[in-house]
Amino acid sequence: MTNANLRRALLSIAAPILALFVAFLLTSLVLMALGDPVKDVWITMLSKPKPRQITNIVNGAIVLYLSAIAVAVGFKMNLFNIGVDGQYRVGSFAAALFAGQAWLPGVLNILVAIVVAMVAGGFWASIAAYLKVKRGVSEVISTIMLNAIATGVVSWLLLKVAVRTAGSNAIGTKTIPESSQLEGWKLIPGASNRIYSLLLLAVIVGLLYWFVLGKTRFGFDLRATGSSETAAVASGVKVKRMVMTSMIASGALAGLIGMPLLFGQDHSYGTTFQAGLGFAGIGIALLGRNHPVGIAFAALLWSYLDTQANGLQIRAGVAPELVYIIQGIILFAVVIAYEGTRRLDIRLEQQRVARELAAQRAAVRDQEGAVA
Amino acid sequence: MSTVVTRTPTPGTAPARGSFLANPWARWGMIILGAIILMSALRVITGANDLDSSGAIAAAFGLAVPIALAGLGGLWCERAGVVNIGLEGMMILGTWSSAFCAYHWGPWIGILGGALGGLVGGLIHAIATVYFGVDHIVSGVALNIIGLGVAKYLASRFFTGLPGGGPTQSPPLEYAPSLSLPGIGDPLLTLERKHIFFVSDLAAIVRGLTTNVSVLTLITLGLFIATWYVLWRTAFGLRLRSVGESPAAAESLGVNVYKYKFLAVLASGSLAGLGGAFLTLVASNLFRDGQTGGRGYIGLAAMIFGNWRPGGLLAGSALFGYTDAIRLRAGGQSVHAVLLLVAVLLLLIGLWQLFRRGRVVQGVLALVVAGLTAWWYFAADTVPNELAGTLPYVTTLLVLAFAAQRLRMPAADGLVYRKGEGH
């Protein structure tokens, strides 16, 4: 028992370490082949981050974490929600619009705006869910389409409601009132910038994800559906409703992605609001094996690479997009390593069961033989 | 002798019924004819002349071909049971390598180079999914990330400093050659400009299809025919498809499952790469960062839309390319005209649902949406640009919503297969 657990723990730590090493090796080879400064690249990528950069890494990870959790909810049920990107765009826009009106005071405004974001994101996801459940449209396609449609619709609405600031070429929704802006926490000593207050949101979401999926009936049903839809149906899970629920939950969580950015940094939704987080979330969820803690590590790693890559051009003269190559290789290497260790694990487990059973059987036969 | 009672007649194979329409060529012919008549009616009613102008048709082609090529890549892959969400990444690799090759050795080598670049992507996907048994979607996602990074990195490495090039774009390239059917372009244009019901429309379409057609477009058409032939008429294709339907059965008959999956994914990569080459050598004459703009994903959608068949895929990409073309060309005006079409179609669907199928909710819903669309059509005289841009996506989604239930993917699509596990 403990033996097997230990083995599993070792294997699941070995896999990512191996993957990081492979990524390091392959990237170095690429750099070397093209005559780029391998040493400078790694000095830049692996240099100890300054306090300011640590803050950035954590902040980046918060947002990526939310995105990956949103994706993971779908994955747990074998739903491939590529639409997180569109869902958080719709959610962020709606929340910014609402919070900007300042109908409610301070923190209440934030809380309700967060709910608004979840509702909007969930609504956008529900279109894909409805099409899947009622019309059999694969969520892969419908969410791709809905991402593009979200872009158009949000742009259109943004132009309708946008406020222009004098002298600025950017447009955005009305800035949220100061009383509802979150200044952030000075958690990293020596850093001038602050950690998003909504780190709290990521923590809560992570805990909820762990609790709901692992400890509740609903979570059990959801996981059961993910690991065998047919068995889930036979056990009384209403799969269609489950698809609806989890897709909408995924969308609602996606709605949260923009919240730390909105309340902690941008204070309005506009043309410079960060896009593309949904796709990063897919990679991170896969890297973290859909596990709340694994995803946290994966998000930190991803954000670390993103942040460190920022200086690549300045310090090593290499295009910062090199980081995509590193991230992609890590992803490949990790999943290959996971797959390998998973197989090994299954094989070892089967052998063990067979061995112990054979021993049991032999014991029984001996007894019977003795009686006869 | 058969005492087994579960035999049901094969749907669609009854040769007695409607002998004319049973012929697929005739059926497609009728569908196309119907579509032309519908479009010309719409054009005449709404006055949106660009709806089926020769330019719109040609532009639709230009926008459809890369999608079709990506989709064809997806088709090869998925027919062999490997899901390929990495088409976008392979396409991106194709754009860079075709530009690189075309810059150094001219457009023909550029075309080849595009295919090669995609092939490299296919190779990675094949090794990961077929050999290592990695989940197909994970591998595809990783490939998209890598493709993006590699192209950008290589571009800044190899195009910076070249005249007219930079880290995000290649120097200008020579266009791939294009062909016209001589002597008919101008008379057809005259006919088209007269705006006569049906006649002008037909002239426009013929002109769009015969004037200034890129060789790569012709190659693409050839590849579609070749794909159909190879996959459905040769032993190689039979084996490839069997691997996507039931790898265990194929293996039990001595088919090397890995080999066929591997080859299919490689073919898939080169086709997607060719789609990238089309973007750099036909649709424009340079490589630009971000040039693919999600066309790989759209290709995948078009393939599913086309029920994993070349004909259907072609129809899907044409629909997408066409809607994209008309909204790019005449902006809100053509899209506005399409509103009327949508309203009428929804009206028909709603009535059909209500009276023939007895589905009250769906029927009423369709009618309500039809009413709203019609109201929009009459209340405004154009569609805002931001919304017009969503036309291709909305159309695809709508069509899928009405047709998706009849789609059937290869039975073992997306399942990881290990040698000897199926027995």
Next chain:
Amino acid sequence: MANKDISFAVRRGTVHALVGENGAGKSTLMKILYGVQRQDEGTIKVNGSEVTLHSPSDAIDAGIGMVFQHFMLADNLTVLENVVLGAEKLHGIGGGARAEIRRIAEDFGLDVDPDDLVADLGVGDRQRVEILKVLYRGAKILILDEPTAVLVPQEVDELFDNLRELKAEGLTVIFISHKLDEVLSVADDITVIRRGTTVASVDPSEVNARQLAELMVGSQLPTPETSESTVTDRVVLSMRDITLAGGEGRDLLHDIDLDIHAGEIVGVAGVEGNGQAELVEVIMGMREPTAGTVHLEGTDISDWEVREIREAGVGYIPEDRHRHGLLLEAPLWENRILGHQTERPNVKGGLIDARGAKSDTERIVREYDVRTPSIFVTAGSLSGGNQQKLIVGREMSHASKVLVASHPTRGVDVGAQSAIWDLMRQARHEGLGVLLISADLEELIGLSDTIRVILRGRLTGTFDPDTVTSQDLGAAMTGADGSHGDAPAPADAGGDAAYPDSLTGPALAPSPAADDIEDPR
């Protein structure tokens, strides 16, 4: 190790039978012969010359063809495509191949249309396609792994006619079966395998079924005790006029009337695909009937959801335990929860009660003799029989009123099988009503209080298990009632008259789904 020290020889132009209990290693041996697996030691000789078989292609080249226990067909390809696949060089994939298939079909009396889609074929036809595949490749040695498991007696006859025809043409057939009467009627030689080794080679004219069975199991056979009826007159489940409309105008179920009393086991016999699955799905609430009602102890449950029905006391042993009964990658204790996610001791309120579920799983493992090192191993690592016992234990743990059991002993070995029967009898004794669906006629006859026959979605006949024979049932199942004179007779019917009904079947039940046990992942 699945096989060790196996040796046997097959004469040309004969039917050679291979018998052995579940998991004895028969399929493994045949897979070695067909090049799917490789032997660690030993040699294979064909026509006197030694061959090495690395892959099925090698075996095919050596003139060996195999029909797997589980059909190896691509449903969405046509018969023609399935047949020519891998052997396209012979006659192409077009007209030539079609003509050749027609010719072979004619010669051997295998009646199938090359242009049919396999998805539309029934089991008998599929089997003929499988044989066609082998013949098309010009195989001289045919291996048939449990070809009769899914066939009704009449189809078995047809198959045997085909085999005799093949034999007459000079082909060699290796034939695997658990059904000893069949083996004795068709085989020229018999080899018995036990726990991976050959224990005997016998001449069918010199042994009877009981001797053969004891050779297989290696000890005295358990005899199922005949128990007196426990049927009460309290109806626990009743179906009235149940109709379920299918796609193309044909009803999947039509006007089904069925009552199950407390303490009664109602058996349903039928060829696969005649509505058994749908019947179960209607009772369990997975499908809503188009017309008619289902009552559970007087309450109308026709439009209830699966979960409500299960909570109301309907237990369910699904036909395919891997697809419908278990989460293969989840530990046993989580599988304990499956299907009873709302009931004690698995949950408290909306939360999973892991401690309660685990201790109850321990109890099931103990009481139902589930052989496992712990309750934390994944369900997929248990053997099929133990998986099944876990499911039975789980379904019996919730004070059920009705148990719907589909093929409860399919692919399960002798020990586990009799354990499961005992459990069912005991539950019946305690007032449970059981709907038993099985392809194993002997099991049905041995366990049921009443047998109903289902044919094309209708309940067409009612039989008393004390008087009915499997031939009668077979005839009723195919709609050819009264024409059961030509069923294969046990070779030693005179010697031990009571034997076929009471013993062979239940003791050595067919296991068409046996290979399911190996986890495909």
Next chain:
Amino acid sequence: ACGSGTSKESSASSASAGATSASASGSASESASASGSESMSSSAPAGNSDLKVGMAYDVGGRGDQSFNDAAAAGMDKAKAELGIETKDATAVNGENEAAREERLNQLVDAGYTNIIAVGFAYAASVGKVAKENPDVHFAIIDDASDASKGDNVAQLTFAEQEGSFLVGAAAALTTKEDHIGFVGGVNVPLIVKFEAGYEAGAKAVNPDIKIDSTYLTQPPDFSGFGDPAKGKTAAEGMFQGGADVVYHAAGGSGAGVFTAAKAAKGWAIGVDSDQAKTAEAGVQDVILTSMLKKVDVAVYDYLSKAAAGSPVSGNVIYDLKADGVGYSTTGDHLSADIIAKLDDYKAKIISGEITVPDTK
């Protein structure tokens, strides 16, 4: 059957002459101060300045043949003439505010004394980093909002609408069909400014003129600045719909607009730099004129003042009056008559008689 396209030799020779060419230097610029002093012109205010200039580009960066390249050209010129040290840093697609801040901070950390942020996306980050580093001088292009304001920040903005007004008038004076077009890359307010000025200019000449207008993509999908295929399709639609002059403000997608103009035998109007010189050779002759947005001049001005020891701060507006925007006459496609009329409009705008709208 005929082939179309251009050979790479001719495009190569032409592009190297372009003001916005990327050929001056790659990214390794540390050694440049020596060569800078060699080519130092006599008019340079300082010989071997100890300015260290870091430039943070928008997505696309140096070599985008467009706006970023113009800024780079200004810096390169300053480098050559003033002997300053320079550094490039480019934004990555889909980054957030923190990443932009980080980029500026990295440049500060690396000891750069003057940091130029290219593009309005940097507004907030420049404001913030400038406050934290009062000793470093900043400049931001295309933003004059409070967000980026600071004692050590120069806000360099352009009156794109005024330049666009003039090319709009030129288009209206050139068209034979009274039908012209506008292709915007991405639907953002900055590009709308171009469209608004263009429309106003055209309508000033002919109030009944028909103007087609389209945007290739909507934010945050910025691929509209880099998708020549879409630019070509959009412009083709306009030409075939009867327009004969099309103005683009679509960055890299503009290449497609030129191709379409060439095929339709119509006119195209370039943007930002004099594209009749910088576009590929085959299409240079279809470029009627270009709306010049002299980012290079602004950058050079800023740097030369800084090198002279008097760094500017506050909003510097490059409008017609300051000659920060304008139109080009390369290729002599505009008749003297038209030029006279344009100069007339120019005078009126400078005098304030005409106010050009910057929104629609």
